[in-house]
Amino acid sequence: MEDRHGRTRLRTAATYALLGLALAQVTAGSWALATAGVPARDLFRYDMVIDLAVGFAYPVCGTVIALHRPRNPIGWLLVAYGLGHAFTGLSIGLAAEGLRAGWSPESLSALTTIGRHTWIAGASTAFVLMFFLFPDGRLPDRRLRWALLAQVVSMPVDLAIWGRDDWGLFHGTAAQPAYLPVPGGWMPVLREFETVKACLVLAAVFTVMCLRYRRGTEQDRRRLLWLIAGMMPLALSVLLQLFGFPPVYTSCCTLFLPVAIVIAVVRHELLDIRVVVSRSLLYGAMTVGLVAAYAGLVTFLQWLLDPRPELLGPAMVTVALALGFEPARRLLQRTVDRTLYGDRHDPVRAVSRIGERLAGTGIGAVPEAVGEALRLPYARVASKTGAGCGSWGVPDGPTHTVPLDYDGRTVGELVVGLRPGEQQPAPADLAVLELLAVPLAAALHATDLSRQLQHSRERIVAAREEERRRIRRDLHDGLGPTLAGAAFQADAVRNLLAFDQERAAGLLTELRAEIGGAVAEVRRLVDGLRPPDLDQLGLLGALRARAARLSWRADGTPLQIRVRAPDRLPALPAAVEVAAYRIATEALTNAARHARASRVDLRIEIGDGLCLEVCDDGTPVDEETPWRPGVGITSMQERAAELGGSCVAGRGRVKARLPLGGTA
Structure with missing residues (x-):
C-alpha cells in the first residue's frame, strides 16, 4: 500500500537492496586493490579511484531521492549509473588480485570485459536519460522522445567505440578485455556517427533545459539552476584540460553533480542558488x-x-x-x-512589462507578471474590499507585503514571496515593487470603482424591473378589472336606453363611481413613482409639509422640527430631488420613531452639490446597546450611491451629499 509520497515496502526494500549491492561492490573492489598492491599512481592514472567513488556517491544520492520521491525515476537512474561504475571498479580490483593469485585467463578476460562495458552502458543510458527527465521524471515535450529512442538504440555503437579506449592497465596480460567485433573499415564510419549522435544528443539536452526554464514555474527554474551549479565544476575541469591538466580532474568533478541533483529534487529551497550561479557564471566568463x-x-x-x-x-x-x-x-x-x-536592476523596464500585462489582460495577470519579471516564487494582489484579484505561485517561505495606497488611503496590498535563503527583499527588488505600487494602486482603485459601478447598475436594473413588475401587477389586478367593469356597464346602459331609461340612469351612476375609482387607482400608481408633494409643493415645501405631519408623536408628545434652507433652491435634477426627499423623510421618520428627541434640525445647502444634514438631540433608550444601522440607513446610503454621492449615518446625525451634474 502506497503512502502519500508513493512509498511501498517493496520499493523501500528494493532501494536498500540496490544500495547494499553498490556498497558491497565498492568495498570488495577497494579491498582487492589494496590486497593486490596496486601503486597509488596507477589508481588515479587508470581511474580506479574514480570508478569506486562514482559507484559510492551516485547510489547513495539516488537512494535519498528514491526514498523521498519514489515515483521520480531520477533516483533510480542515479543508482543504475552508480552500479555500472561500482562493478567496473570491482572488476578492476578483482582482475588485479586475480593476476597476482594466478586465476585462469578465461575468467580474468571475462571479468574485465564485462567490467569494461558496464560503466559505458550506464553512461549511455541512465546518465543521459537523467538529463532529459530532470527534475520531475517527465519530458517537457513529447516530440523529444526521438532523442531518447536514438540514444538507447545507438548504445551498441557506444560500447563498440568507448570499449576500445582501454585502461592500458592489463595490456599484454591474461586480463586483457575483449571488445565488440566490428567489421574491418567500419570504425571510422562509426566514430563519425558517434560524433554526430553526441552533438544531436547535446543539442536535445540543451533544448530540454531551455524549454523547462522557459515554460516551467519558479520552482522548476531553481531546480535547473542547482543542476547547472553541479555541472560547473565539470565544465571547469574540461577547460583545465585545455591547459594541460590531467583528465582525472574531470572525473573527480562529476562527483558534485549527484549532490546538486539531490538538493534540486528534494530540498531545492535550501538557499537561493541564483547567487551561486550568478557569481560563478560571471567570474567564470570573466576568467575565460x-x-x-x-x-x-x-x-x-x-x-x-x-x-x-x-x-x-x-x-x-x-x-x-x-x-x-x-x-x-x-x-x-x-x-x-x-x-x-529578471529585470529587477532595471525598474523602468520591469514596470513597463508589468504595465503591458496590466493593460492587456487586467489586474488578474499582474501577480504572474511580477513573479516572472523578478523571478519570485510567489505573488498575490488583494483588494481591501475583500474581492481577491489573483495570485501566482506557491507561498512556501517568507513573504513581504507592499501596501497599495491611493489618495491617502490603502486600497489593497501586493504580497510577494521571498527567494529561498532570503529574510527580506533585496534593495533592487524593493525599488521595483515600490515603483510598481503607484500604478497598481490606481489600477486597483479603478477596478474597485468599476466593480461598484457594475453592482450599482445591477441594483438599478433589478429595482427598475421590480418596479415594472409592481406596476404591471397593480394595473392587472386593480385598474384592469375596474376599467373592464366600466366597459360592461357602458354596454348595459346602451342596451337599456331604448326601453328602460330609469334603469339606465342607475347604471350610469354606478359607472361614474367605477370611473372615479379608476382615477384614484391611477393617482396611486403615479404617487408610487414620484412623491406628489414634490410636483405640487417643490422640495422645500414637501419637506416642510412632512415635518409638520411628524411634529406630534403617536403618544401625543410634541417634536420640534426646523427646516433650515435657502429661501429659494435652484432647479434641481429630478433624480436628486427624489433622492433628497427620500433620504430626508427617512431620517426625520427615524428621529421621530426611535430617538427620544425634543428637537430635530434639517439643514440643506447648495454648493458643489446638495448637502443635506439631519440632527436630533435625542439619546438612545439603552446607552450600553451598540448602535447598528438598519434597513432605512442602508436604503439612504444606496440612494446616495446611485447618484455618485455619499451618505454617512450615526447616532443622532445623518449627512448626505448629492452631486448635481449630469443627473437630470
Missing part, C-alpha cells in the same frame, strides 16, 4: 574572456610590433585588459542578473 583576450592580443601585438614585441606587446595588452575589465564585468553582470533575477 580575460585568458582568451590576453592570449589573442599578445599574439597579435607581437606580430604587429616587430622587432621588439617582448617589451611593448605585454604592456599594451595589460593596459587594454585593465581598461576593458570593468565594462566587461558590468555587461556580464547585467546579463547574468537578468537571466537569474
Whole structure:
C-alpha cells in the first residue's frame, strides 16, 4: 500500500537492496586493490579511484531521492549509473588480485570485459536519460522522445567505440578485455556517427533545459539552476584540460553533480542558488574572456610590433585588459542578473512589462507578471474590499507585503514571496515593487470603482424591473378589472336606453363611481413613482409639509422640527430631488420613531452639490446597546450611491451629499 509520497515496502526494500549491492561492490573492489598492491599512481592514472567513488556517491544520492520521491525515476537512474561504475571498479580490483593469485585467463578476460562495458552502458543510458527527465521524471515535450529512442538504440555503437579506449592497465596480460567485433573499415564510419549522435544528443539536452526554464514555474527554474551549479565544476575541469591538466580532474568533478541533483529534487529551497550561479557564471566568463583576450592580443601585438614585441606587446595588452575589465564585468553582470533575477536592476523596464500585462489582460495577470519579471516564487494582489484579484505561485517561505495606497488611503496590498535563503527583499527588488505600487494602486482603485459601478447598475436594473413588475401587477389586478367593469356597464346602459331609461340612469351612476375609482387607482400608481408633494409643493415645501405631519408623536408628545434652507433652491435634477426627499423623510421618520428627541434640525445647502444634514438631540433608550444601522440607513446610503454621492449615518446625525451634474 502506497503512502502519500508513493512509498511501498517493496520499493523501500528494493532501494536498500540496490544500495547494499553498490556498497558491497565498492568495498570488495577497494579491498582487492589494496590486497593486490596496486601503486597509488596507477589508481588515479587508470581511474580506479574514480570508478569506486562514482559507484559510492551516485547510489547513495539516488537512494535519498528514491526514498523521498519514489515515483521520480531520477533516483533510480542515479543508482543504475552508480552500479555500472561500482562493478567496473570491482572488476578492476578483482582482475588485479586475480593476476597476482594466478586465476585462469578465461575468467580474468571475462571479468574485465564485462567490467569494461558496464560503466559505458550506464553512461549511455541512465546518465543521459537523467538529463532529459530532470527534475520531475517527465519530458517537457513529447516530440523529444526521438532523442531518447536514438540514444538507447545507438548504445551498441557506444560500447563498440568507448570499449576500445582501454585502461592500458592489463595490456599484454591474461586480463586483457575483449571488445565488440566490428567489421574491418567500419570504425571510422562509426566514430563519425558517434560524433554526430553526441552533438544531436547535446543539442536535445540543451533544448530540454531551455524549454523547462522557459515554460516551467519558479520552482522548476531553481531546480535547473542547482543542476547547472553541479555541472560547473565539470565544465571547469574540461577547460583545465585545455591547459594541460590531467583528465582525472574531470572525473573527480562529476562527483558534485549527484549532490546538486539531490538538493534540486528534494530540498531545492535550501538557499537561493541564483547567487551561486550568478557569481560563478560571471567570474567564470570573466576568467575565460580575460585568458582568451590576453592570449589573442599578445599574439597579435607581437606580430604587429616587430622587432621588439617582448617589451611593448605585454604592456599594451595589460593596459587594454585593465581598461576593458570593468565594462566587461558590468555587461556580464547585467546579463547574468537578468537571466537569474529578471529585470529587477532595471525598474523602468520591469514596470513597463508589468504595465503591458496590466493593460492587456487586467489586474488578474499582474501577480504572474511580477513573479516572472523578478523571478519570485510567489505573488498575490488583494483588494481591501475583500474581492481577491489573483495570485501566482506557491507561498512556501517568507513573504513581504507592499501596501497599495491611493489618495491617502490603502486600497489593497501586493504580497510577494521571498527567494529561498532570503529574510527580506533585496534593495533592487524593493525599488521595483515600490515603483510598481503607484500604478497598481490606481489600477486597483479603478477596478474597485468599476466593480461598484457594475453592482450599482445591477441594483438599478433589478429595482427598475421590480418596479415594472409592481406596476404591471397593480394595473392587472386593480385598474384592469375596474376599467373592464366600466366597459360592461357602458354596454348595459346602451342596451337599456331604448326601453328602460330609469334603469339606465342607475347604471350610469354606478359607472361614474367605477370611473372615479379608476382615477384614484391611477393617482396611486403615479404617487408610487414620484412623491406628489414634490410636483405640487417643490422640495422645500414637501419637506416642510412632512415635518409638520411628524411634529406630534403617536403618544401625543410634541417634536420640534426646523427646516433650515435657502429661501429659494435652484432647479434641481429630478433624480436628486427624489433622492433628497427620500433620504430626508427617512431620517426625520427615524428621529421621530426611535430617538427620544425634543428637537430635530434639517439643514440643506447648495454648493458643489446638495448637502443635506439631519440632527436630533435625542439619546438612545439603552446607552450600553451598540448602535447598528438598519434597513432605512442602508436604503439612504444606496440612494446616495446611485447618484455618485455619499451618505454617512450615526447616532443622532445623518449627512448626505448629492452631486448635481449630469443627473437630470
